[in-house]
Amino acid sequence: MSARVEQRALPGIGVCQDVVTRKGRRIGVLTHRDGHRELVVYDVDDPDAASDTIPLNSDEANALAELLGAPQLVRHLAELQQQVVGVLTEQLPILDGSRFAGRALGDTQARTRTGASIVAVLRQGEVIASPGPSFVFNPGDMMVVVGTREGIDGVAGILRGEED
């Protein structure tokens, strides 16, 4: 399903990552140590050789990544919602007086007890994706929870301190 990315370290220069398409074309990104990037297009007849190298500054690289990536992401999310009927996403806040403010995500034992997962935390406009068990909640954090209706309600219950 997902394309295989080959990664090559270039000691002293940076790193080069590339992908071979279904039709056998190789295309890659060369990231230099100083952060600037080059888009590399490989030769048809000699897939080891770069036939063209296009330097990109960070704005250009971001623009290209958005062109390639953003529609994919949106479609991917839409597909997920369609595919899994009965699975919901809900946002639950950590309120000021919550017993979990200042405590670790692992302390909630939410997944073990309810089957629902905390897949992201929204904090001051930023998204913290896939927080680990040692992630510490702040008051005002918004958890993004994925699970069944009962699972999500269960997590809300844990947050209110009902099941203990």
Next chain:
Amino acid sequence: MHSSATLLIEVGGILLALALLGRAGRRVGLSPIPLYLLAGLAFGHGGLVPLSASEGFIEVGAEIGVVLLLVTLGLEYSASELVTNVRAAAPAGLVDALLNAIPGAVLALVLGWGPVGAVALAGVTWVSSSGVIAKTLADLGRLGNRETPTVLSVLVIEDLAMALYLPILTALLAGLGFAKGSVVLGIALATVAIVLVLALRFGNWITKLVSADDAEALLLGVLGLTLLVAGIASELQVSAAVGAFLVGIALSGEVAHSATALLSPLRDLFAAVFFVFFGLSTAPETIPPVLLPALGLAAVTMGTKVLTGMYAAKRAGIGSKGRLRAGLALMPRGEFSIVIAGLAVAAGVDAQLGALATAYVLITVVTGPLLARLSDLDRSKRPKRPTTGLFAKRQPDARPAGSTAPTPTPATEGI
């Protein structure tokens, strides 16, 4: 007062001449190294323009140049990168050492320069020029090529091998007896090992020591640490160059990044002085007698480098065209060969070795990058595809107007 005026005039004249030469060279795609060597041959004893007051300055400048060349080389690599590369490319490194060192050693023995001369000339023919090769690869747009990591791995292993080779050579050149020589060598190798371990384990700590937010303190800190360690290494017969290389390895992260930016202009300045100094210390009339052996040696060892590159690329599963490209790319010898020859000549090995090394480096560093382009010829002859046709007239360095992307920075650009 008078001599200081002469000093300024001479140094200024030399630097200005180098600037003009370098510019002319770049226009035809030539590395500045051979031009600086030629400039050195032209100045000084037996040359066109005799120098008087600036010789002392140039000698000290050359010493600093070697140290700066090596510390910036070390800064390019992290210790863990070195370890990974040694594991992956050790067989290629071994083939590289055997194929390329032996022809040099044999020729030195044939010419009667003795075992020490043989070890020195072996080093001269063994080590490719990381600076010239990285620049050539960037110029030819080959950094993304799949064989490029194998080329760079060979260079990394050579650079690391120098950390072992230079102390051995230094001990041999010091003319110490076997017993005393092995003690000195033991101390040298132990020092290298200890510093490498320190760099691997405590690199962060060493980095913190010189870490500073303002550029001036960082420049003075890194330069001071480098010269100090290089001096101590030299005192222990490890060779100043290796000391500097190890300091470069030990520094990492943001400090290494900023230090590279700060030291590069200084490196370019003093490395140019170093190449001039080496040319200066070679009398031009000693070159013609060694020209024929130098040509032969260059032909043989450029061939063995091609074989080395092809072997290394084959191990990495690269196709036949890529193997040839890897082989042709590795041919130029440069800064390290001159460093080795410089050590040998300074220690009193046959002065002809200096002349031979100069001629040899001149040949390989000029023809190497030209021959590297050979493997692109078949591509330009092919019927043009829409993708390449649009950019067919593009110069390797040309970028679209208005692009703000920095040019690719090869390992030691400008050298």
